Amino acid sequence: MIDLHIHSLYSDGDKTIEEILKMCEKQKLEYISITDHNTCKAYTDVTMKNDIFSGKIITGAEMNATFKNKKIEILAYNIKETKIIEDWSEKYFSEEILKKQQEMSKQKLLDICDKKGLIYDKSKFEKNIPLTDYITIYIYKELMRHKENYEILGEYTESLNYFIRKGLMNPESEFYTGEDDTPKPMYKDVINIIHKANGLAFLAHPFEYRLNDIIEFIDELRKEAELDGLECFHPSADEKQMDILVKYARKNNLYISGGSDYHGNKKPEVQIGVGKGNLNISKKYIEEWI
Numbered sequence: 001m002i003d004l005h006i007h008s009l010y011s012d013g014d015k016t017i018e019e020i021l022k023m024c025e026k027q028k029l030e031y032i033s034i035t036d037h038n039t040c041k042a043y044t045d046v047t048m049k050n051d052i053f054s055g056k057i058i059t060g061a062e063m064n065a066t067f068k069n070k071k072i073e074i075l076a077y078n079i080k081e082t083k084i085i086e087d088w089s090e091k092y093f094s095e096e097i098l099k100k101q102q103e104m105s106k107q108k109l110l111d112i113c114d115k116k117g118l119i120y121d122k123s124k125f126e127k128n129i130p131l132t133d134y135i136t137i138y139i140y141k142e143l144m145r146h147k148e149n150y151e152i153l154g155e156y157t158e159s160l161n162y163f164i165r166k167g168l169m170n171p172e173s174e175f176y177t178g179e180d181d182t183p184k185p186m187y188k189d190v191i192n193i194i195h196k197a198n199g200l201a202f203l204a205h206p207f208e209y210r211l212n213d214i215i216e217f218i219d220e221l222r223k224e225a226e227l228d229g230l231e232c233f234h235p236s237a238d239e240k241q242m243d244i245l246v247k248y249a250r251k252n253n254l255y256i257s258g259g260s261d262y263h264g265n266k267k268p269e270v271q272i273g274v275g276k277g278n279l280n281i282s283k284k285y286i287e288e289w290i
Contacts, residue, residue: 005259011036014264033060040082067187080198098131191225208236233258
């Protein structure tokens with residue numbers, strides 16, 4: 001069993017590398033990848049060398065990208081030159097830029113909340129939030145704490161992912177927070193930097209983007225810059241959707257990956273290795289490219 005999509009404290013997860021490795025060992029996982037957002041810093045952690053985990057670790061990262069005004073994520077695997085990823089990340093996700101993005105995201109969303117008359121307590125989400133984390137997650141949780149907000153939020157009470165993908169990132173939504181003036185990594189450039197780092201580029205969790213036609217979208221992506229693979233197994237997809245992605249990957253000679261997208265207690269319904277309880281990804285899917 002494998003899990004190639006795990007987040008740690010080096011981005012928006014809440015577990016240390018040591019804690020993650022111990023959980024992976026307990027689950028008897030054979031292959032894992034810690035895929036923090038826009039960084040490979042997890043692989044410099046001293047506990048990586050402590051023989052806590054007896055399986056194999058694939059160097060990875062999950063990198064933000066923009067394609068035709070749509071925010072997506074690209075999983076990078078088998079990265080050989082991690083410094084190239086870190087240098088690239090500094091251009092788009094330096095401490096200064098992350099601080100500016102966090103403040104702007106907070107203010108834009110709170111302005112919308114005030115306009116709509118939503119109830120919230122600022123003290124619940126304005127303390128000790130790392131710059132590598134997303135403040136909108138904490139604001140959403142605070143909004144959901146007040147039952148009075150549910151009627152106003154409507155369909156967005158379905159899930160955090162729905163609120164982000166169909167609300168905050170959707171120009172047609174009344175909750176759309178728009179763009180800020182910080183630099184945005186374009187899809188083609190992200191693919192190029194992954195390949196420059198001697199890594200492989202996989203589109204992360206395709207069905208999480210909640211598009212009308214995800215296959216058409218993947219076709220469009222591949223016309224601009226070639227993907228190496230797809231994350232076919234992920235908690236955002238049901239069995240039928242995962243099968244669709246596997247068949248597409250096989251038909252188009254793309255590699256296959258999968259993972260739980262573990263974030264620790266921030267997503268308590270998702271566990272390492274098994275996702276929401278039934279992921280159980282076989283290593284046979286990655287033996288073609290590891």
